[in-house]
């Protein structure tokens with residue numbers, strides 16, 4: 744999952760996206776808090792591998808620009824909490840709580856949505872309202888996918 748997420752420059756990936764029916768997500772975000780992917784400094788990152796995660800507190804809702812590896816080429820604005828607390832089990836079996844803001848908070852909500860069968864098009868009024876881009880991986884230029892770091 745981590746290699747797939749990194750290969751496609753994703754911030755996170757949920758197991759059902761690669762056909763694995765488990766409540767498991769991976770998220771990699773900059774260590775420094777940032778509000779969106781374009782502000783992110785990817786020099787130092789934290790990698791989270793979370794089993795059965797859930798959001799237990801959510802505050803400060805705002806519109807956030809968002810894409811999804813399952814909907815390549817589409818972006819939209821989605822209302823998300825800018826501050827959340829998530830609860831999960833880590834890879835050693837320990838229950839943990841993760842206070843998060845900005846991009847990490849957004850990624851936690853997005854990936855946990857996947858575990859509940861919710862895609863970003865379900866958070867707006869359908870895929871017709873999403874903006875279509877032409878990312879390089881859709882135009883047979885796979886060698887030109889920019890390295891994230």
Ligand SMILES: [Zn+2]
Pocket residue numbers: 810811812813853857
């Ligand atoms: Zn997604």
